[in-house]
Amino acid sequence: MLKKELLEKLDHKDKEQLLQGLQEIIEHSYTIEDEFKELKNINSIILDFLPDALWVFDESGHIYMQNEEATKISDLISKIDSNQKSQELEFKNRTYLVKSTKAGDKLLILATDITEQKRSSRLASMGQVAAHLSHEIRNPIGSISLLAGTLMGRVKLSNKPIVLEIKKSIYRVERIIKSTLLFTKGVSVNKEPFFLEALREVIEDSFEHYARTKDIELNINFEDCEIVADFELLCIVMQNFLYNCVDAIEEDENDEGHILFLYKDGEIIVKDSGVEIEDKNILYEPFETTKLKGSGLGLALSLEIIKAHDGKIELLEGEKGFRICLG
DSSP: OOOHHHHHHSOHHHHHHHHHHHHHHHHHHHHHHHHHHHHHHHHHHHHHHOSSEEEEEOTTSOEEEEOHHHHHTGGGGGGOOTTOSEEEEEETTEEEEEEEEEETTEEEEEEEEOHHHHHHHHHHHHHHHHHHHHHHHHHHHHHHHHHHHHHHTTSOGGGHHHHHHHHHHHHHHHHHHHHHHHHHHOOOOOOEEEEHHHHHHHHHHHHHHSOOOSEEEEEEEOOSOEEEEOHHHHHHHHHHHHHHHHHHHHHSSSSEEEEEEEEETTEEEEEESSOOOSOGGGTTOTTOOOSSSOOSOHHHHHHHHHHHTTOEEEEOSSSSEEEEEOO
């Protein structure tokens, strides 16, 4: 504050200059305030733009600042040990890499969702093991298949159903091996035109070779038309959906069931009367299954194949089944 005695000693001109200087200071302070507000706003936008959750705590341990991602997982704070510079935490079926650091009297905590990285790493490891086992199993299965074929022509008629069941089981193992190797090495599409009648024959033949205990009615309503796709890969998709349908009916309490394959306007609809899907969240998760039978690769591989065709797979609404859009 300026003293009264000093102001009284100033002449008129000095007072005007002083007032002008004070006015400039005031205007400049307003400019600085506006720039600070704009900077603060930009800073807030940047923080919310971050894909990671960020908390800033003051020296008393209260939240001084946080971004939008942090508010979504606010309950994670109670699990964080701020004394650790780096830690991995499981929270609501997600995995987070949490890092802590000091900045003056503030504590910064950054939580990065690494669920997909962990999943990819896990799948890569599981895929390597599965591929190795598949290669190891392929040779003895081939020998058993050859011996079963020889045995079929030599046993008594009354024993042929037993050999037939052996061949069906071998077929199932061979299919799992083929799916595993295809999934681990990746899907490459070779599109060519073919008629749906050929796909119908594959589905019907697969149905006959797939072991089952119940009376199941299979209906295939395909238009007599030509489509462009990878025939071999699409056969795998149809087989996977067919086997899932049969397995679902086998697990159902009814003694019979029905399966429908319908093609219309570039889409294949698959329905069955079996048990409902128990956990839709792991439908396409490799090596995860709620079924009594299966490796958990069928739908995961099917989705990869359909995506490679620029298509998609969707659950039907209001009824049990899938819609397969070929793109």
